[in-house]
Structures are given as C-alpha cells and as structure tokens.
Amino acid sequence: MYEDQLFVAKALPFIFKAYGADAVITTYTLEMIAEARSSIGCGSRILTFAELIGLDSETGIPLQRGANPVETNVIVVLGADALGIEEMNYLLEAAPTNGRLYLLGYPKDLPSLL
Incomplete structure (x- = not known):
C-alpha cells in the first residue's frame, strides 16, 4: 500500500511545479x-x-500553531491513515491557511476531519 502512495507522491511534485506551488x-x-x-x-x-x-525534542509539545504555520502551498502526508485525531489537529494547525493538504493512505483508515 505504501508503494501506491509513493507512486502518487512521485507525480504530485510535477503537477505542483507546473502551477508554481511549493510542496512539503x-x-x-x-x-x-x-x-x-x-x-x-x-x-x-x-x-x-x-x-x-x-x-519540541525535550517536551514533546508541537510548536507549530496557526500564528506560525509551515511556509508552503501544499502539504502531502504519506501514511495519513496512521494519523489519529490529535495528530490531525496538529497537522491542521501547522498547515498554512490558504494551503492545500493531500492525505495519502488507505481510504477506510484515514482520519475523520469532523
């Protein structure tokens, strides 16, 4: 299954480059x-x-918040089916407000956004 995600992840950067989008x-x-x-x-x-x-390596507390998002247009998450609710919350806080989020993983196991 991870091989399928890598296959998609190989193509996405070419699409992002065509539109001038920066991706992580x-x-x-x-x-x-x-x-x-x-x-x-x-x-x-x-x-x-x-x-x-x-x-944070000492406390384990995520430092990225809405006031300090990752500077990128797109975030691609490989293995997103392993994300829990708390991890998804941290991911959304780290994501830029006007950015896109691509979650790649087994569809039945992807985290709920509600």
Missing part, C-alpha cells in the same frame, strides 16, 4: 522518509511529521 512531503517514520527520499527524488522538501509540526 511528510510521513511518520524514518524508514518511510528514507524510502520516500530515494523513490521520489524531486525538488520538494521531505520532512518527518515531527519536523513538520515542530515537535
């Missing part, structure tokens, strides 16, 4: 990040979820 790709584990970096090979930034939400 994120996922949970270092293993998934390494695979994404070797597979995608594009100009998009690839960050761990902890880096994206600004997780």
Whole structure:
C-alpha cells in the first residue's frame, strides 16, 4: 500500500511545479522518509511529521500553531491513515491557511476531519 502512495507522491511534485506551488512531503517514520527520499527524488522538501509540526525534542509539545504555520502551498502526508485525531489537529494547525493538504493512505483508515 505504501508503494501506491509513493507512486502518487512521485507525480504530485510535477503537477505542483507546473502551477508554481511549493510542496512539503511528510510521513511518520524514518524508514518511510528514507524510502520516500530515494523513490521520489524531486525538488520538494521531505520532512518527518515531527519536523513538520515542530515537535519540541525535550517536551514533546508541537510548536507549530496557526500564528506560525509551515511556509508552503501544499502539504502531502504519506501514511495519513496512521494519523489519529490529535495528530490531525496538529497537522491542521501547522498547515498554512490558504494551503492545500493531500492525505495519502488507505481510504477506510484515514482520519475523520469532523
């Protein structure tokens, strides 16, 4: 299933580049990040979820808030089916107000936005 997500993630940066959009790709584990970096090979930034939400290494508290969102037009989340309600909330707080959020994962397991 992750291979399917990587396949989609390979195509998205070309679409974003055509529209002049800056994108950040994120996922949970270092293993998934390494695979994404070797597979995608594009100009998009690839960050761990902890880096994206600004997780403080000492306290574990996310630092990205609505007043300090990630500077990008698009956030692509690989393995979004692993997000819980709390993680989804942190992701939404880190996302720019006028940005787009692409959640890639198994559709039945994706987090509810309600």
